[in-house]
Amino acid sequence: MSQPIESTLPTNPFQGAIGVFDSGVGGLSVLRAIHAALPHEHLVYVADSGHAPYGDQSEEHITQRTLTVGHWLAGRGVKAITIACNTATVVAAKTLRDQTHLPVVAIEPAIKPAMALTHSGVVAVLATRQTVQSASVARLVALYGSDKRILLQGCPGLVEQVERADLHSAETEALLRQFITPLIEQGADTLVLGCTHYPFLRDTIQRVAGVGVTLLDPAEAVARELARRLAEGGGLSSQTQSGQLQFFTSGNLAQAQSVMSHLWGAQLTVQALP
Numbered sequence: 673m674s675q676p677i678e679s680t681l682p683t684n685p686f687q688g689a690i691g692v693f694d695s696g697v698g699g700l701s702v703l704r705a706i707h708a709a710l711p712h713e714h715l716v717y718v719a720d721s722g723h724a725p726y727g728d729q730s731e732e733h734i735t736q737r738t739l740t741v742g743h744w745l746a747g748r749g750v751k752a753i754t755i756a757c758n759t760a761t762v763v764a765a766k767t768l769r770d771q772t773h774l775p776v777v778a779i780e781p782a783i784k785p786a787m788a789l790t791h792s793g794v795v796a797v798l799a800t801r802q803t804v805q806s807a808s809v810a811r812l813v814a815l816y817g818s819d820k821r822i823l824l825q826g827c828p829g830l831v832e833q834v835e836r837a838d839l840h841s842a843e844t845e846a847l848l849r850q851f852i853t854p855l856i857e858q859g860a861d862t863l864v865l866g867c868t869h870y871p872f873l874r875d876t877i878q879r880v881a882g883v884g885v886t887l888l889d890p891a892e893a894v895a896r897e898l899a900r901r902l903a904e905g906g907g908l909s910s911q912t913q914s915g916q917l918q919f920f921t922s923g924n925l926a927q928a929q930s931v932m933s934h935l936w937g938a939q940l941t942v943q944a945l946p
């Protein structure tokens with residue numbers, strides 16, 4: 673593990689920061705890309721782990737959680753919100769955008785880029801049940817899938833494995849085999865990681881899928897879009913020192929501390945979401 677992240681925050685540590693949230697720890701894969709692309713920005717990350725997984729819950733519940741966390745961030749003075757959760761995006765991004773004046777940048781499965789990469793003409797999307805059943809994904813399939821096959825695979829149970837930082841066990845690998853093997857047998861050569869928890873399983877996914885299969889994670893594209901939106905509105909930080917990072921969870925604090933530090937690769941201080 674590398675050095676702990678220093679915390680010398682301005683008076684209101686949220687003022688001018690970028691709020692990033694997910695149903696749990698998975699959005700750290702997006703936070704990592706944002707921190708790499710925008711190293712001078714203060715970032716506030718909320719893991720709604722006390723309510724994860726979103727993917728097996730009702731649209732009403734997901735919308736209510738997205739609004740609760742979004743309003744909490746907005747109320748503290750962040751300058752932009754990133755929804756680092758495909759499930760929250762497809763269910764509730766529009767409602768959140770309707771209720772805030774802040775820029776809201778959201779992640780959704782990288783179906784369009786996958787279309788350009790496939791040689792076999794078969795692409796598979798791994799995501800939560802709510803995401804694969806959503807109207808947003810149906811729209812992306814209708815838009816980009818006319819001359820190719822798109823297989824949609826819900827993966828219940830995977831989010832829970834990542835929430836426990838159980839990335840390499842036999843149980844996790846068996847779950848992945850159950851979901852991925854039939855997709856490869858149907859000719860898929862490109863797998864879209866349609867849930868922000870799944871990049872943490874990348875090694876195991878690649879091993880199960882085979883080395884020739886391309887894995888697509890849109891986190892860097894989200895970071896670029898966030899940078900573009902901030903630049904467009906004159907909202908990029910002008911400071912030259914590294915941005916500060918703050919982490920919150922609605923789940924068990926000790927577990928969040930341990931799992932998030934493990935996934936981030938550095939010792940983090942995680943606070944309880946008030």
Ligand code: DGL
Nearest residue numbers: 695725726727758759868
């Ligand atoms: N990381 C979330 C996503 O991208 C997981 C949703 C869940 O909690 O089921 O979809």
